[in-house]
Amino acid sequence: MKTEEKILEVKNLKKYFPAGRGKVVKAVDDISFDIYKGETFGLVGESGSGKSTAGRTIIRLYDATDGEVLFKGKNVHAKLSKSEQLKFNRQMQMIFQDPSSSLNPRMTVMDIIAEGLDVHHLVKNEKERKKRVEELLEAVGLNKEHASRFPHEFSGGQRQRIGIARALAVEPELIICDEPISALDVSIQAQVVNLLKRLQKERGLTYLFIAHDLSMVKYISDRIGVMHLGHMVELADSDELYKNPIHPYTKSLLSAVPLPDPNYERNRIRQVYDPSQLDTSEQPQFREIRPRHWVRCTTKEFEKYKRELEGK
Amino acid sequence: MSKLLEVKDLQISFNTYGGEVQAVRGVSFDLNKGETLAIVGESGSGKSVTTSAIMGLLPKSNTQIKNGEILYKGKDILKFSEKEMQKIRGKEISMVFQDPMSSLNPTMKVGNQIAEGLIKHRGLSKAEAKEKAIELLRKVGIPKPELRVKQYPHQFSGGMRQRVVIAIALACNPEIIIADEPTTALDVTIQAQILELMKEMQKDTGCSIIFITHDLGVVANVADRVAVMYAGKIVEVGTVDDIFYNPKHPYTWGLLGSMPTLDDNESEELYTIPGTPPDLTNPPKGDAFAPRNKYALEIDTMYEPPMFKVSDTHYAATWLLHENAPKVELPDAIKKRIDSFLTKQQGGNKQ
Numbered sequence: 001m002k003t004e005e006k007i008l009e010v011k012n013l014k015k016y017f018p019a020g021r022g023k024v025v026k027a028v029d030d031i032s033f034d035i036y037k038g039e040t041f042g043l044v045g046e047s048g049s050g051k052s053t054a055g056r057t058i059i060r061l062y063d064a065t066d067g068e069v070l071f072k073g074k075n076v077h078a079k080l081s082k083s084e085q086l087k088f089n090r091q092m093q094m095i096f097q098d099p100s101s102s103l104n105p106r107m108t109v110m111d112i113i114a115e116g117l118d119v120h121h122l123v124k125n126e127k128e129r130k131k132r133v134e135e136l137l138e139a140v141g142l143n144k145e146h147a148s149r150f151p152h153e154f155s156g157g158q159r160q161r162i163g164i165a166r167a168l169a170v171e172p173e174l175i176i177c178d179e180p181i182s183a184l185d186v187s188i189q190a191q192v193v194n195l196l197k198r199l200q201k202e203r204g205l206t207y208l209f210i211a212h213d214l215s216m217v218k219y220i221s222d223r224i225g226v227m228h229l230g231h232m233v234e235l236a237d238s239d240e241l242y243k244n245p246i247h248p249y250t251k252s253l254l255s256a257v258p259l260p261d262p263n264y265e266r267n268r269i270r271q272v273y274d275p276s277q278l279d280t281s282e283q284p285q286f287r288e289i290r291p292r293h294w295v296r297c298t299t300k301e302f303e304k305y306k307r308e309l310e311g312k
Numbered sequence: 313m314s315k316l317l318e319v320k321d322l323q324i325s326f327n328t329y330g331g332e333v334q335a336v337r338g339v340s341f342d343l344n345k346g347e348t349l350a351i352v353g354e355s356g357s358g359k360s361v362t363t364s365a366i367m368g369l370l371p372k373s374n375t376q377i378k379n380g381e382i383l384y385k386g387k388d389i390l391k392f393s394e395k396e397m398q399k400i401r402g403k404e405i406s407m408v409f410q411d412p413m414s415s416l417n418p419t420m421k422v423g424n425q426i427a428e429g430l431i432k433h434r435g436l437s438k439a440e441a442k443e444k445a446i447e448l449l450r451k452v453g454i455p456k457p458e459l460r461v462k463q464y465p466h467q468f469s470g471g472m473r474q475r476v477v478i479a480i481a482l483a484c485n486p487e488i489i490i491a492d493e494p495t496t497a498l499d500v501t502i503q504a505q506i507l508e509l510m511k512e513m514q515k516d517t518g519c520s521i522i523f524i525t526h527d528l529g530v531v532a533n534v535a536d537r538v539a540v541m542y543a544g545k546i547v548e549v550g551t552v553d554d555i556f557y558n559p560k561h562p563y564t565w566g567l568l569g570s571m572p573t574l575d576d577n578e579s580e581e582l583y584t585i586p587g588t589p590p591d592l593t594n595p596p597k598g599d600a601f602a603p604r605n606k607y608a609l610e611i612d613t614m615y616e617p618p619m620f621k622v623s624d625t626h627y628a629a630t631w632l633l634h635e636n637a638p639k640v641e642l643p644d645a646i647k648k649r650i651d652s653f654l655t656k657q658q659g660g661n662k663q
Contacts, residue, residue, distance in 0.1 A: 019338070045503075046499035046500070046501065047470075047499055067323050125609055155588050157588065158588075183355040184568065185355055185526065186354065186526055186528070186570050186571060187354060187566055187567065187584060187585040188354075188528075188566060188588070189567070189570065190570030190571075190582040190583070190585075191570075191584050191585075191586070192585040193582060194581050194582055194584060197581070212499065212500070214500065215529075215571065215572050215573060217574060218572065219572035219582070240416070253501060255504075256500040256501045256503065256504040257500055257529065258503075258507075258527070258529030258530050258532060258533045259529050259532065259573055260528040260529050260531070260532050260568060260571055261532055261573070262532045262535075262552045262555065262556050262557075263651045263654075264653065264654065264656070265529075265532045265533040265657075268533075270508070271502050273501070278447065285378060307497060
């Protein structure tokens with residue numbers, strides 16, 4: 001399903017928050033990446049790295065401080081007319097982390113899922129609306145009897161499925177999944193991930209998958225971007241990133257992931273990230289070190305990393 | 313190895329408006345001196361309730377301890393009065409909680425929170441306790457402990473706060489530390505540091521640890537033995553190698569299969585457990601896991617399986633291990649994964 005057609009281009013995106021007394025928090029500080037149609041792009045990082053802010057800014061839940069977001073070549077952060085805005089909202093949807101606070105407790109599942117259908121006038125009458133919702137419920141592995149219930153009557157995994165059905169209702173092309181599984185139990189996580197993968201195959205969806213669980217991100221993503229303190233420090237195909245991590249932060253992050261293999265765990269050597277080891281002679285830039293493998297580094301580091309890669 | 317703690321057929325219920333919730337339905341396990349026992353399970357499997365019972369922290373108003381005993385050094389602590397319990401809690405058995413944001417008192421200086429137990433249990437003077445607090449902070453890897461001891465919890469980051477909580481737990485040299493999801497709220501790199509710290513502390517003091525978690529990667533890292541809980545029961549128990557390389561219970565298969573490893577092939581679907589855990593106000597008859605188990609036998613819907621012995625260290629509660637049961641092989645996806653782990657290990661040994 002992967003293509004070379006760019007569906008989303010993020011260019012020098014910045015999001016600063018005022019922190020009082022004239023200070024600013026640079027939550028997202030100049031990140032650029034592209035997402036191709038049909039792929040899953042994983043965005044990983046620890047808390048405070050700006051990964052969620054990036055996702056929320058892309059979908060315009062926040063107004064960007066600077067930079068551009070092009071969706072199919074069109075800048076969606078420019079001033080849009082109402083109809084253009086509506087069209088954009090339909091093309092990009094979001095699934096949130098916490099399935100209990102992202103569903104309105106006073107609406108039935110039917111109304112939650114159909115809200116997008118109503119806003120965009122996608123159904124002509126009540127009968128069609130009901131049919132659509134039932135189809136969607138079935139697509140995410142729930143039954144149509146669930147439509148008349150309220151969110152509190154469901155378990156966490158089921159609620160997340162409702163969130164997915166809501167996002168699917170308007171037939172978007174890109175879905176931003178902001179930590180969609182981290183609030184769920186292990187066995188339920190796997191169910192939801194399998195569901196997301198199946199829906200992607202059936203509907204040709206593109207995902208921006210934001211998470212901190214590296215093994216899950218590796219499993220679901222085609223390409224991965226690693227964020228640290230508002231910067232994108234490394235970006236590569238997921239296999240490449242796990243085999244040849246270059247940036248010291250990526251290395252330390254990967255070496256910290258515990259795996260369900262006791263022998264591996266007994267011998268695991270953790271690498272500690274020490275920012276003082278980085279070259280500070282100039283402002284680091286995002287450079288392509290190998291085809292499709294980008295690292296944030298200075299010119300000196302660029303040469304060093306290149307030799308490191310060739311040595312392998 | 314001597315047994316420090318024995319839990320025997322523990323049954324705990326809660327009275328709620330919705331009826332009686334049977335949170336723990338007959339749990340038995342031992343804890344040996346100096347070992348780490350990991351209790352793994354999903355939310356609602358009863359792992360936290362079990363350990364709260366050991367600490368005597370369950371609310372009296374709606375809890376019924378229906379059966380069982382918890383023997384600490386041969387004495388049943390369920391029969392202890394609150395006063396007797398206070399002598400043990402914090403001194404002999406201490407606890408590290410999940411959320412370091414809420415388990416510290418925000419209005420008390422960190423040093424005083426550490427000193428509290430020392431003054432109460434060990435009879436140290438204030439000055440002595442403060443000195444000891446500084447020493448403890450240094451031990452858990454907090455830089456500049458002389459300054460930090462006078463600060464409040466909000467001045468610490470999440471990982472540092474968890475270090476403080478561990479320092480409090482260690483203060484009185486307890487025999488047992490119960491760690492209830494101590495790293496779940498932390499980032500992976502911080503998690504790795506905290507796990508290393510706990511292992512180091514265990515080596516130093518020789519204490520036993522009960523480690524509650526749902527993350528199998530963490531279990532593989534810290535545990536000597538593992539107990540897998542489901543719907544208020546232990547379904548499989550064994551050494552860490554038994555559980556990860558020779559799992560026998562279908563629920564354990566599901567748990568192992570649902571976690572991707574870093575070198576998994578993405579085109580494969582994850583092995584999942586269908587459905588959701590049962591409602592414990594009305595637990596199903598027979599094996600509680602049967603409705604989600606594709607290997608369930610007819611007998612599973614009628615009788616609960618007893619613990620079958622696999623080896624001296626390894627037990628599992630599934631009828632599949634009965635001599636009359638049909639032979640069921642490990643699911644392919646999981647077999648392949650274990651094989652890849654083991655071959656990697658051999659390859660590693662050769663180098």
